[in-house]
């Protein structure tokens with residue numbers, strides 16, 4: 001295996017000193033990653049330059065010395081869900097395998113700025129999932145216990161403690177859905193999603209990985225049940241391993257290899273307000289009200305909800321989404337009624353029947369999937385990339401992702417995460 | 426918001442309907458192979474283009490219907506009543 005090195009030598013390292021020097025001299029910053037000619041063959045081709053594709057390529061190069069890898073994307077780095085999500089990081093899931101997996105990812109995120117030499121602005125804010133019904137209090141207790149068993153900090157708290165954490169919240173009993181309690185998860189937080197994408201792209205590039213934007217995969221070639229490469233809008237590439245990291249488009253790409261996935265693509269919308277002074281520290285999610293909210297370091301409130309109610313590849317926002325969102329948010333926090341929404345947008349989510357991802361091998365040798373990330377996959381990028389890289393490099397499925405294989409649907413081993421993933425992404 | 430021309434009620438907002446997904450035919454009950462049943466339960470075409478699907482008009486006539494919809498533009502070019510078992514809420518809630 002060829003360990004490619006960067007054409008122009010080691011990349012510029014970012015530091016306080018380099019920032020100061022650039023500020024003084026106004027010399028140009030180096031481009032963050034290279035644009036190079038696409039070659040005809042690689043040791044692996046990763047389809048999709050979102051956080052999953054980029055992290056897979058980065059860990060292939062950094063953990064396994066496999067730098068002869070191309071990441072191809074029909075659009076641009078972070079043009080899919082990875083640049084459209086609301087950047088919530090948490091590990092308070094429901095199944096033990098889910099909790100362990102997302103915990104690994106959260107830990108990788110905590111140190112990612114140092115790992116990548118790129119400030120990804122991870123902010124540990126604490127994450128609150130509100131319970132408005134007895135049934136959801138029960139689910140919260142269940143999640144808290146599973147979390148604790150796996151060594152993840154989570155506990156059920158009452159309305160008074162919720163009020164202490166979020167003083168602006170209406171915790172009275174006069175509302176339509178009074179708050180009965182919440183699952184409090186201190187390690188949860190938010191991150192700067194673009195920085196994560198760019199940081200992985202830059203670090204992967206510096207280890208020899210090539211990123212080819214504007215390169216659409218139009219076909220996947222196979223020979224006697226083995227993948228041999230891809231055809232793209234810019235010509236054919238041969239590779240013994242092809243990894244599908246295309247999220248909302250995953251079914252279309254898998255179909256090219258003759259693999260059928262249990263995935264439906266639904267749009268998911270989000271909105272952001274004008275910035276105001278910091279007042280909301282925690283991330284707040286309400287399943288019953290179908291809404292969640294957090295405040296960015298810049299002061300904007302970021303809102304989201306559940307997916308649009310029907311399958312679609314359309315990324316247009318809708319007025320009904322904003323109206324419903326506003327109604328529900330104001331039930332939780334009446335005091336923000338004067339704030340204005342600045343913009344709203346949509347991204348595509350690849351929804352699976354059990355609200356868990358699909359990672360690993362497929363019936364086609366060498367054609368791997370890291371898909372089914374639905375509305376919750378940004379937080380999973382580091383752990384998924386790390387595990388997928390290990391699978392590519394060693395040919396063995398790592399224990400951490402074994403439960404999330406495609407064969408589970410045939411063998412009736414679903415990993416039910418609906419209770420922990422349908423609204424809170 | 427998309428408008429769905431219900432064959433019974435005329436043009437209505439999609440919010441009156443429940444999306445019931447792609448239409449797939451069920452394997453014969455005599456077929457005990459896992460593959461076809463797995464595919465029937467979980468397999469999806471999930472196409473980017475024209476597709477045939479079922480909707481349920483819950484806030485209207487209470488009947489199922491078939492629609493041909495384009496999943497990229499959301500245009501609906503044809504709808505027709507669902508026939509046979511499962512056509513109305515009385516036979517299949």
Ligand SMILES: Cc1cc2nc3c(=O)[nH]c(=O)nc-3n(C[C@H](O)[C@H](O)[C@H](O)COP(=O)(O)OP(=O)(O)OC[C@H]3O[C@@H](n4cnc5c(N)ncnc54)[C@H](O)[C@@H]3O)c2cc1C
Nearest residue numbers: 048050051052074080081082085086088217347377378379
């Ligand atoms: C509004 C919204 C809010 C969300 N909030 C959260 C959240 O708070 N927390 C969380 O963890 N997750 C969240 N998610 C989910 C998260 O964004 C995704 O699960 C995650 O970003 C998926 O990353 P990815 O790298 O797998 O795919 P993507 O980032 O979607 O990248 C897929 C890439 O594949 C490319 N592609 C597709 N087809 C082809 C082809 N034929 N050839 C070449 N390239 C192709 C696309 O151009 C795209 O760039 C949210 C999603 C949305 C839309």
Ligand SMILES: [Zn+2]
Nearest residue numbers: 431434485486
């Ligand atoms: Zn009707």
